Amino acid sequence: MQHNMDSIFYIHLNITSAEFEHYYAQNINSVIATSLDGQRVQFPANILRPFVTTAGIQGKFKLVIDKNKKLKSVSRVS
Numbered sequence: 001m002q003h004n005m006d007s008i009f010y011i012h013l014n015i016t017s018a019e020f021e022h023y024y025a026q027n028i029n030s031v032i033a034t035s036l037d038g039q040r041v042q043f044p045a046n047i048l049r050p051f052v053t054t055a056g057i058q059g060k061f062k063l064v065i066d067k068n069k070k071l072k073s074v075s076r077v078s
Contacts, residue, residue: 006072007065009035013048016056020048036060047074 011033015023023031023045032042043063051057064072 005067009039009041009063009065010037010060010077011035011041011063012060014056014058015048017052017054018056020052020056043071043074047071051076 013033022028028045030042031045031048032040035041041063048057051059051061059076060078062073062075062077064074066072
């Protein structure tokens, strides 16, 4: 992976609304997930709030991380 480019990670999430509420209630600040290519990715839990439904957070997401390891964007891709 080149250091002068953004890194893109695809992750699949299946977090129930109760599980996400637990994250929020316990003031847990980050989520650790395994990308579809097997890399471990840690990111702020609060970035998932726009994607919470009554069923929770489900689907495939694209995370874009800059060269300084800062999150640039997150989007649902399916």
